[in-house]
Amino acid sequence: MPLRIRVRKSPGITASLLAACLVLAAAAPVFAGPPFLTDDPVPVALGHYEFYVFSTFDDGQNGTVIQAPAFEFNAGIAPDTQFHLVLPFTVALPEGGPSACGPGDTEAGIKYRFMGESKNRPQAGIFPMIELPSGSASRGLGNGRAQEKIPVWLQKSFGPWTTYGGMGYTINQAPYGRNYLFGGWLLQKDISEKLTLGGEVFALGATADDERSTAIFNFGGYYNFTGNMSLLFTAGHSFLGGRHFVGYLGLYWTGPIRPAGRRHIDAYPVIPAKAGIL
Numbered sequence: 001m002p003l004r005i006r007v008r009k010s011p012g013i014t015a016s017l018l019a020a021c022l023v024l025a026a027a028a029p030v031f032a033g034p035p036f037l038t039d040d041p042v043p044v045a046l047g048h049y050e051f052y053v054f055s056t057f058d059d060g061q062n063g064t065v066i067q068a069p070a071f072e073f074n075a076g077i078a079p080d081t082q083f084h085l086v087l088p089f090t091v092a093l094p095e096g097g098p099s100a101c102g103p104g105d106t107e108a109g110i111k112y113r114f115m116g117e118s119k120n121r122p123q124a125g126i127f128p129m130i131e132l133p134s135g136s137a138s139r140g141l142g143n144g145r146a147q148e149k150i151p152v153w154l155q156k157s158f159g160p161w162t163t164y165g166g167m168g169y170t171i172n173q174a175p176y177g178r179n180y181l182f183g184g185w186l187l188q189k190d191i192s193e194k195l196t197l198g199g200e201v202f203a204l205g206a207t208a209d210d211e212r213s214t215a216i217f218n219f220g221g222y223y224n225f226t227g228n229m230s231l232l233f234t235a236g237h238s239f240l241g242g243r244h245f246v247g248y249l250g251l252y253w254t255g256p257i258r259p260a261g262r263r264h265i266d267a268y269p270v271i272p273a274k275a276g277i278l
Contacts, residue, residue, distance in 0.1 A: 034072070035220050035232035035248035037202040038184035040164045041125025041153040043082035043111045049257050050074040054232070054250025061243045063094035065140075067104060075257065080113040084129065092140035100139035106132045109149075122156040127168075137174070145173035151182070160190040165200075172207065180205030188221065197221035203240070214241035220248065228255050 033039045034052060044050055055068035070088035077083045090104030109129030117123035129149045135142020151168025167183025182205070188198025203215040220234025230252045238244040 035234040036186055036200050037218055038165050038186045038200045039153050040155050041113050041123050043080055043113050044074045044076040046076040046079055047257055048076050051253045052250050056248050059245040066091040082111040084109040090141045100141055102141050104135040105142045106134045122154045124154050127151050143174050147172050163187045177208050178206055180207055194224050212241040214238050229253050
């Protein structure tokens with residue numbers, strides 16, 4: 001779901017938020033991306049949508065940053081092409097400073113799969129994104145300037161096992177921020193038709209002048225209540241760099257944008273000559 005990394009800066013303190021953010025409607029959803037930090041190249045199917053209501057947290061050595069509630073919407077807008085949007089409500093709890101809450105930075109992007117999967121090769125895609133500075137930087141709720149991310153992701157499946165990962169580069173326009181590399185790799189298994197579990201290693205460079213590079217191990221999965229509704233969950237901890245305890249909990253819905261069998265409704269409907277079902 002893409003990776004979301006935000007650098008918060010308030011008097012005397014900087015906090016980073018790592019969160020995750022996908023994949024199409026079928027009898028049982030096949031996920032990658034959220035709830036993990038590592039993303040995947042799989043776009044939403046043409047004419048289908050995904051909708052997430054979720055919360056994330058990052059408890060670090062300088063304080064805690066929470067997104068709750070946050071909303072993610074993805075739509076298949078063309079073959080192998082997905083539109084992506086995230087709108088979070090953010091809570092910043094710095095150590096030794098005032099807490100704050102309000103809208104966070106808005107994320108938008110386009111995922112495009114340029115190579116399909118075959119027996120001998122993985123599928124591959126790009127997922128350029130921009131984070132717009134809709135959150136207040138002075139209150140620790142946003143970056144203050146736009147950030148652009150350009151990642152490349154790969155994925156391959158082997159029966160009940162799926163592995164995916166890749167890397168990307170972030171251009172951070174904040175005056176105190178740094179441009180940095182990020183990347184990760186994940187392995188997951190379908191335990192049953194209802195339950196999938198997986199683990200990942202994710203790393204990123206220093207996002208600001210007063211931060212260090214970080215590597216995190218994260219574990220979680222999804223439980224499918226139905227063919228189009230699931231519970232997503234992860235928890236992880238850093239093993240290199242600054243201390244971070246991160247987590248994700250959310251609900252996921254998916255389906256066709258226009259229900260099957262439903263006709264297009266015109267702005268000026270035509271009244272049938274004879275009574276019947278439209």
